[in-house]
Amino acid sequence: MSALQCDVSLVLQKLIEEQLIGPDSAPTIGERNHDAPQLMAINYDLDAIDEAFHKLESSFPSYFQHRFAVKSCPLSFFLKKALHFGLGLECASLTEVQHALHLGCPGENIVFDSPCKTVYDIRFALQHDVLINADNFVELERISQAIMEMELIPEVTPLWAGGGSKGLPRIGLRINTLxxxxxxxxLSVSTTTSKFGIPLTAENRLKIISSFVKFPWLSALHAHVGSQGCDLSLLTQGAKTLVTLANEIDAAVQSNQVQVLNIGGGLSVNYANETVRPTYVDYASALRLKVPELFTGHRVVMTEFGRSLVAKTAWFCSVAEYVKNARSDLPTAIIHAGSDLFVRPCYRPDLFHHEIEVYSKEGKSTTTDRDMKIQNISGPLCFGGDVLARKRNMPTMNQGDYVVIRDVGSNTMSLFSRHCSRLAPIIYGYRKEKRSDEVAGSTKYQIKLLKERETPEQVYNFWT
Incomplete structure (x- = not known):
């Protein structure tokens, strides 16, 4: 599930040798040909991606249904991969819903969780059989009105009655479990000041139960505690709260109306090294211990993992175009991406960290053959805060070296900024050609183009 350091060096060397990256590159794959050299790239380990999906599938029972959080990595190749492995997609905007449909995801496998759905958004989702999680009571009334106007319920029937009837509205309520x-x-969304969901106060608990009594097509509950920084105890506590509420609703309506419990995603990622922790097995075990009701098969359980599936499967590399003040006490390397691609690490380095490695212009690790020195790494943007690494102890950098930033598979391209009109980088994928008993350094890799580098014309169109 994690791109390994040994693979990074060998893949980087292959990219350089094949002139797919570097000052002398004029890369051509298929009919592609750009005059400007490729000086940076995002590189996905396709074997690690496959392993991540297999780990997810094998860690939970079959009645757990997984919906990948599109916002964490909206790249079409990855969404197609998620669909190939049987996942659905969780969408935070109408455009994400439309993207999912465009890629062939059935509407019934899409969850729509935006806190800002318009009437148009709601009607579109209903028309395409998308499961909508209403974020508040006003939205729930909008949904009810749309259902009546669109005459979607010839008979008042719960969504999952008789195993589920295609064409009936698929509606849940998003709960803030507090x-x-x-x-x-x-990144925490289960607080009293959160903008997401209906806070589960004593007053709102009664209103929620009344809503399920009023609308028999309501059949799902959704809660997402948060993402990075939320430990297993917090996630399991949120799931436990949701189960308790579902049982109270079913008791009030005297039927098994709550058929779906969506416990969200939120599994944190270890950015400190290659180790994957916590794992999906860790999370499933914690849920079994703290919320055994999820494992009876009585209800469908949905998840919305994003970052934990994809973050550690990719790394970024860039040529160090300059090393300024090289002989001073604090040299600064200038690379080809900064806060345009790494928004959070640049603006909040106290909260968001990536390991950074230095490779020679030939793509070889410098860890053992260079002196360590306190240095900065800055991006190309025109403001002083465009700094990726501040006073970090690293192998001494030279102009023309490659800076590698680890664990960039999620919340990188999806947060890309247009400031200074920089071009979004090319994206490659790679696989090992041989998989057994290799002598160190002899492993072969196959490089695949996943996404073209952005063109100046595409940037012009954005501003037009």
Missing amino acids: VGAGSVAM
Whole structure:
């Protein structure tokens, strides 16, 4: 599930040798030919991606259904991969819903969770059989009105009655379980001040139950505690709260109306090294211990993993175009991406960290053959905060070296900024050609183009 350091060096060397990256590159794959050299790239380990999906599938029972969080990595190749492995897609905007449909994802395998759905958004989702999680009571009334106007319910029947009837509305309620914040407040959404969901106060608990009594097509509950920085105890506490509420609703309506429990995603990622922790097995075990009701098969359980599936499967590399003040106490390397691609690490380095490695112009690790030195790494953008690494102890960098940033598979391209009109980088994928008993350094790799580098014309069109 993690791109290994030994693979990074060998893949980088192959990219350089085949002139797919570097000052002398004029890469051509298929009919592609760009005059400007490729000086940076994002590189996905396709074997690690496959392993991540297999790990997810094998860690949970078959009645757990997984919906990949599109916002974490909207790249079409990855979404297609998720669909290939049987996942659905969780969407945070109408455009994400339309992207999912465009890629062939059936509407019934799409979850729509935006906190800002318009009437148009709601009607579109209903027309395409998308499961909508209403974010608040006003939205729920909008959904009810749309259902009546669109005459979607000839008979008042719960969504999953008789195993589910295609064409009936698929509606849930998003609940703020109020279990508190994790270590990263801005990524925690189960607090009293959160903009997401219906806070589970005593007053709202009664209104939620009344809503299920009023609308027999309501059949799902959704809760997402947060993402990076939320530990397993917080995630399981949120799931436990959701189960308790579902049982109260079913008791009130005297039927098994709550058929789907969506416990969200939020599994944190270890950015400190290659180790994957916590794992999906760790999370499943914690859920079994703390929320055994999820494992009876009585209800469908949905997840919305994003970052944990894809973050550690990719790395970024860039030529160090300059090393300024090289002989001073604090040299600064200038590379070809900064806060345009790494928004969070640049603006909040105290919260968002990536390991950074230095490779020679031939693509070889410099860890053992260069002196260590305190240095900065900055991006190309025109403001002083465009800094990726501040006073970090690294092998001494030279102009023309390659800077590698690890664990960039999620929340990197999806956060890309247009500031200074820089071009979004080319994206490659790679696989090992041989998989057994290789002598170190002899492994062969196959490089695949996943996404073209952005063109100046595409940037012009954005601003037009």
